Amino acid sequence: MARAVQQRTLKTRARLTDAARQIIAEYGYEGLRIEEVVKRAGVAKGTFFAHFHDKDALMDILIGAEIDSYLDRIEVCSPPRTIDDLLDALLPLLEFMSCERYVFDVILRHSGAAACDAIGPIAETFARHDAVVAEWLADGPFRNDVSPDLLAQGIQAFSVQSIALNFCAINNTVPLRTRLSEYLTAWLLPDSQSAAAHSAARA
Amino acid sequence: MARAVQQRTLKTRARLTDAARQIIAEYGYEGLRIEEVVKRAGVAKGTFFAHFHDKDALMDILIGAEIDSYLDRIEVCSPPRTIDDLLDALLPLLEFMSCERYVFDVILRHSGAAACDAIGPIAETFARHDAVVAEWLADGPFRNDVSPDLLAQGIQAFSVQSIALNFCAINNTVPLRTRLSEYLTAWLLPDSQSAAAHSAARA
DNA sequence: ATTAATAATTGACCGGGGTCATTTTTTAAG
DNA sequence: CTTAAAAAATGACCCCGGTCAATTATTAAT
Structure with missing residues (x-):
């Protein structure tokens, strides 16, 4: 026993x-x-x-807990009605994720490309992030031709990409928020965008 | 002198x-x-x-050269007319990028989140990838409400996301190609999408 | 040729993550 | 209590990336 x-x-x-x-x-x-x-x-x-198991496992736990505390705050927000609302909600977390290059590396290693057999704390937070965001996007003012979960996964992909680019000296002239805003507008509002672009072209 | x-x-x-x-x-x-x-x-x-400079610098050079050889082959393709064409062109590279977890980690570290002061070989290949794909997408059959370069960056973000998810034991039941196809359809063809891709993904 | 300056190489050494046979502590059974 | 088995803790040791003062090889100038 x-x-x-x-x-x-x-x-x-x-x-x-x-x-x-x-x-x-x-x-x-x-x-x-x-x-x-x-x-x-x-x-x-x-x-x-x-x-x-190793140093990374400790980091996984500590960083995972930190991310969770950000998600706790994100979770209680009311569903965003605009891209700006969405950015307001997500940016504190993204700023933590990019507080240190090492932290971002650990997160990347554990986010999906988890070597570990079982799913770890950070990977859990990514799943939770998806769930929270997907919930927001269901019945929201954004595109609904694809599933909310797919949209949420895209938001994650673009968030990671934005942080990665901002760590690069050559690219970090554009603030994180601005870059992500551009991505998310194109991702979540493909129609309104074309309207904006068209009217801009007309003008 | x-x-x-x-x-x-x-x-x-x-x-x-x-x-x-x-x-x-x-x-x-x-x-x-x-x-x-x-x-x-x-x-x-x-x-x-x-x-x-260190072990990573050697890896940067060797892996960067390998990626370049894939890009050489990608570059000579004629611009894809469908998502499937696009996947045919890109998948060999993506499969190399996911041949080892360690390789993918090195690539992620050097892709944008480059610690190095100057831009390294792998980061160069990412820029080149962007350029090649953006060229393809200009005047292509895909959405043109946003710039080809933004579309190319999105393809990169989704590629990385797809590989990352596929390394995770829990998510790798879906083949890389299938997952990426779903992302790219939603990203590149937001209009046509609604009916087609959704029912296809379910089947 | 000689020499002075610069470039390239050397290998003992260090830092720090990770291992494992051994020892100590705890627990459960008689 | 005693004791045997299981759990936890120990620290000497290994591995391997990275450093640096000292040495050797190359080049350019006289």
């Missing part, structure tokens, strides 16, 4: 994640060293790897 | 990249170790880092 989880286990795990969060607050995600984590937690190095 | 590049330099560099290509042929990109590269090239470890 399987034994219950020991109190000790939970305590050690908590000490490790607490230490990690503390280090991140001081040095950023990029600056985290496992040796420093175990030192502050007062355990041996091997103990860390008994609790987390 | 700046001195000319020594013959020795070119020779050493060639020996290093040759060794690297050989190792990749045997063990894959993931299996490449710098120690093995320098051993086969018959030079010291430090020499490698005098020629390449």
